[in-house]
Amino acid sequence: MALFLARRLLQAAFILLGVAAITFVLLYCLPADPAVLIAGRSATPPMVAAIRHELGLDQPLILQFLHYLDGLLHGDLGRSYTQKTAVAPLILARLPATLVLMAAGILVEVALGLTFGIIAAVRRDGLTDRVVMMLSFVGVSSPQFVVALLLLYVFAATLGWFPMSGFGTPAHVVLPALTLGVLGAGWYARMVRSAMIEVLRQDYVRTARAKGVPAARVVLRHALPNALLPIIAMIGIDIGQFMGGVVVVEAVYGWPGIGQLAWQAIQQVDVPIIMGVTLVSALAIVLGNLVADFIAPFVDPRIRAQ
Amino acid sequence: MLKNLLKYTALATVLALAPAAAQAETPNRGGTITVTFKDDIATLDPAIGYDWQNWSMINGLFSRLVDYKPGSTVLGPSLADSYTVSPDGKSYTFKLHPGVKFTNGREITAADVKYSIERAVNPKTQGPGAGFFHSIVGADKLTAGTAQAMDGIVAVDDHTVRFDLVQPDATFLNVLALNFASVVPKEAVEAANGDFGKHPVGSGAFMLKEWTVGQRLVFQRNPDYFVKERPYIDGFTIEIGQEPLVALLRLQKGEVDIAGDGIPPAKYLEMKKSPDFAGMIVDRDQLETSYVTLNTQVKPLDNPKVRQALNMAINKDRIVRIINGRATPANQVLPPLMPGYDKDYKGYAYDVAKAKALLAEAGLPDGFSTQLYTSNTDPQPRIAQAIQQDLAAVGVKAEIKALANPNVIAAGGTQGQAPMVWSGGLGWIADFPDPSDFYGPILACGSAVAGGWNWSWYCNKDIEPRAQAADAMPVPAKAAERNAVWAQIFTEIQSKDAPWIPVFNERRVVAKSKRMGGPDEVYIDPTRVIDYDAIYVKP
Numbered sequence: 001m002a003l004f005l006a007r008r009l010l011q012a013a014f015i016l017l018g019v020a021a022i023t024f025v026l027l028y029c030l031p032a033d034p035a036v037l038i039a040g041r042s043a044t045p046p047m048v049a050a051i052r053h054e055l056g057l058d059q060p061l062i063l064q065f066l067h068y069l070d071g072l073l074h075g076d077l078g079r080s081y082t083q084k085t086a087v088a089p090l091i092l093a094r095l096p097a098t099l100v101l102m103a104a105g106i107l108v109e110v111a112l113g114l115t116f117g118i119i120a121a122v123r124r125d126g127l128t129d130r131v132v133m134m135l136s137f138v139g140v141s142s143p144q145f146v147v148a149l150l151l152l153y154v155f156a157a158t159l160g161w162f163p164m165s166g167f168g169t170p171a172h173v174v175l176p177a178l179t180l181g182v183l184g185a186g187w188y189a190r191m192v193r194s195a196m197i198e199v200l201r202q203d204y205v206r207t208a209r210a211k212g213v214p215a216a217r218v219v220l221r222h223a224l225p226n227a228l229l230p231i232i233a234m235i236g237i238d239i240g241q242f243m244g245g246v247v248v249v250e251a252v253y254g255w256p257g258i259g260q261l262a263w264q265a266i267q268q269v270d271v272p273i274i275m276g277v278t279l280v281s282a283l284a285i286v287l288g289n290l291v292a293d294f295i296a297p298f299v300d301p302r303i304r305a306q
Numbered sequence: 307m308l309k310n311l312l313k314y315t316a317l318a319t320v321l322a323l324a325p326a327a328a329q330a331e332t333p334n335r336g337g338t339i340t341v342t343f344k345d346d347i348a349t350l351d352p353a354i355g356y357d358w359q360n361w362s363m364i365n366g367l368f369s370r371l372v373d374y375k376p377g378s379t380v381l382g383p384s385l386a387d388s389y390t391v392s393p394d395g396k397s398y399t400f401k402l403h404p405g406v407k408f409t410n411g412r413e414i415t416a417a418d419v420k421y422s423i424e425r426a427v428n429p430k431t432q433g434p435g436a437g438f439f440h441s442i443v444g445a446d447k448l449t450a451g452t453a454q455a456m457d458g459i460v461a462v463d464d465h466t467v468r469f470d471l472v473q474p475d476a477t478f479l480n481v482l483a484l485n486f487a488s489v490v491p492k493e494a495v496e497a498a499n500g501d502f503g504k505h506p507v508g509s510g511a512f513m514l515k516e517w518t519v520g521q522r523l524v525f526q527r528n529p530d531y532f533v534k535e536r537p538y539i540d541g542f543t544i545e546i547g548q549e550p551l552v553a554l555l556r557l558q559k560g561e562v563d564i565a566g567d568g569i570p571p572a573k574y575l576e577m578k579k580s581p582d583f584a585g586m587i588v589d590r591d592q593l594e595t596s597y598v599t600l601n602t603q604v605k606p607l608d609n610p611k612v613r614q615a616l617n618m619a620i621n622k623d624r625i626v627r628i629i630n631g632r633a634t635p636a637n638q639v640l641p642p643l644m645p646g647y648d649k650d651y652k653g654y655a656y657d658v659a660k661a662k663a664l665l666a667e668a669g670l671p672d673g674f675s676t677q678l679y680t681s682n683t684d685p686q687p688r689i690a691q692a693i694q695q696d697l698a699a700v701g702v703k704a705e706i707k708a709l710a711n712p713n714v715i716a717a718g719g720t721q722g723q724a725p726m727v728w729s730g731g732l733g734w735i736a737d738f739p740d741p742s743d744f745y746g747p748i749l750a751c752g753s754a755v756a757g758g759w760n761w762s763w764y765c766n767k768d769i770e771p772r773a774q775a776a777d778a779m780p781v782p783a784k785a786a787e788r789n790a791v792w793a794q795i796f797t798e799i800q801s802k803d804a805p806w807i808p809v810f811n812e813r814r815v816v817a818k819s820k821r822m823g824g825p826d827e828v829y830i831d832p833t834r835v836i837d838y839d840a841i842y843v844k845p
Binding site for chain 1: 503521712
């Protein structure tokens with residue numbers, strides 16, 4: 001186990017280093033010169049040169065990257081071009097909001113996905129199954145932006161059940177979490193359904209049924225745990241998916257997370273913020289997968305045996 | 307910095323029209339309001355902030371030596387009670403208003419003025435306003451890093467400050483009224499440890515009470531503000547991260563007082579016609595021109611006849627319809643409300659036959675192929691396509707290069723690269739209401755440099771000295787004469803050399819709740835965007 005963990009951690013470190021290098025090269029190869037943008041419209045060439053020097057942009061790319069890595073090791077993600085303030089605290093201040101949203105989104109996703117997936121599997125090929133599968137299809141193929149605006153219009157603007165935007169109370173999280181979760185729930189439902197169908201065919205389920213175990217107990221206690229494994233792996237991957245999704249959801253609902261920060265930074269070519277958010281997102285994805293790998297053996301003894 | 311330089315570049319400037327007589331109500335005092343914006347507020351540091359959202363807030367947080375009368379372009383004393391200009395126009399002396407204090411309790415002195423402007427110019431600050439102060443003696447040395455202070459700013463005594471200029475500069479008072487010239491206390495800047503933009507201390511109408519990153523900023527009245535009777539409101543809350551559509555829904559429900567981002571183009575006509583929104587939409591001209599640059603150094607655009615022909619080929623009315631009429635077709639470089647605008651100048655009328663004839667005369671009867679750069683955000687690519695179609699009608703095949711804003715800027719500022727650039731979304735908005743702001747940065751030889759904003763790469767050695775002479779004419783003594791000189795410069799450039807296709811002057815839109823009072827021009831103020839000092843809640 002310790003060896004497995006150490007190997008995965010080392011892998012994770014390399015992945016992050018790779019992400020940092022690729023992002024750095026891509027961003028710094030943009031034909032736009034941040035010094036020109038900072039210096040403004042009335043700038044003169046000497047002024048631009050002075051700012052370039054201040055930012056260290058007159059150094060070779062490799063030196064700049066090493067300098068960046070050195071900062072990274074000390075928890076320093078550089079300074080924002082637009083806000084003229086350190087990037088790490090900016091991201092840290094917004095990270096909790098995004099984590100809350102992601103956690104709530106995953107909760108919605110898993111709860112809806114499991115419920116509908118199980119129902120569909122149990123009522124396989126019946127009308128319920130078809131309806132659920134159709135709904136899940138609609139779910140996975142709806143554009144997030146449309147779902148977000150639709151929910152907002154119906155439940156906030158028209159019915160007034162939830163606040164239209166903002167952050168702070170549990171009521172604020174409902175619509176954004178639903179938007180994030182509903183789309184993913186479709187995938188989960190499909191996955192849970194096929195995993196359950198697979199498990200329900202197994203001999204031990206048939207045995208349990210033959211012994212007269214109540215149907216609900218057969219499904220929930222005997223079959224479900226064995227169908228959970230792919231779900232756990234999926235949650236790990238989902239964290240990565242969510243990082244993309246939160247940008248849209250945060251924008252529509254005015255959710256003060258890093259998705260919004262990233263979106264604005266991209267528009268403003270605020271390279272240090274884009275770098276920072278990319279690295280934090282990569283870290284989240286890597287950690288998500290790591291945790292999923294770590295939990296899997298506890299759920300499935302077959303993996304432990306390997 | 308993009309947001310600043312690009313979409314809304316400087317402050318949205320509008321000239322005051324005659325205020326509507328119906329709005330002659332007495333301003334009410336008290337009350338707090340809620341304002342929403344989509345984008346986060348970058349910084350409240352006056353030496354750095356340069357976009358249309360934070361411009362108004364910074365303006366309310368800090369004071370300057372001179373300032374504009376609310377809703378107008380009339381300059382008057384502010385922190386300075388009075389000023390004198392030397393006969394040669396090269397020396398300005400200001401007397402500070404006695405007893406004005408920063409919100410940290412310390413009295414403002416002449417040394418603070420010197421410190422603040424030197425800070426804005428110092429490259430270590432990385433402020434976009436440094437270039438505005440170039441006419442002060444010593445600015446170049448500070449920029450180059452060979453001096454730490456500017457000899458041209460002298461604190462004569464605690465309440466007197468003098469500026470010595472390299473040459474007379476008619477726009478110097480305008481420059482001192484820019485946010486970049488706001489007076490800041492050195493000790494607070496140093497205490498903030500590089501983060502003054504989040505912990506601003508000034509002497510303006512408001513002070514910052516709370517800033518929750520990504521969510522809201524709360525401003526409250528400065529009880530010691532030296533301008534009596536101002537501000538009218540007790541404070542305002544800026545909510546950020548609000549989608550413009552959501553902000554409008556909340557405005558209708560009364561949760562929001564000003565939707566700062568205005569109305570998305572797609573909703574504009576619908577809301578403009580809706581009785582529900584009567585009296586809630588402020589829609590005003592601004593000092594802005596959107597144009598196509600024609601690179602005078604790239605063949606065959608180096609031929610003035612070709613540039614004139616392209617000017618005649620564009621159907622501007624149709625382009626204005628694409629953005630639902632939120633603009634007025636333009637025929638010259640200066641926008642209509644700018645001093646120096648020549649209302650008798652007609653420019654190039656839309657005339658396909660004449661355009662073809664001119665092209666034939668230039669030896670291009672079959673047209674030619676070229677490239678049109680444009681920003682890739684809606685509606686700019688659609689406008690670029692309309693321009694492309696118009697050009698195709700006269701035989702010119704223009705390949706559209708739709709890129710992110712910074713890449714468009716980079717292409718425009720690279721010699722010999724971009725034959726044509728559609729400036730939409732990057733169109734020129736005046737930094738201050740003076741015609742010289744439409745020459746120096748975008749049409750002068752000095753800006754036809756790598757990384758510059760003169761994307762036509764236009765440089766006319768005959769015009770240069772005339773422009774410099776106009777800049778040296780004292781204001782207000784020779785204002786009328788000076789405006790006439792500028793008018794002639796701009797119309798001559800356009801009629802002889804046609805380095806631009808002026809396409810339209812875009813209007814600015816803000817939506818406000820029915821409880822907000824004050825004339826339209828304080829919501830889209832010529833120099834402040836939203837004038838938080840002058841708006842009020844109806845009793």
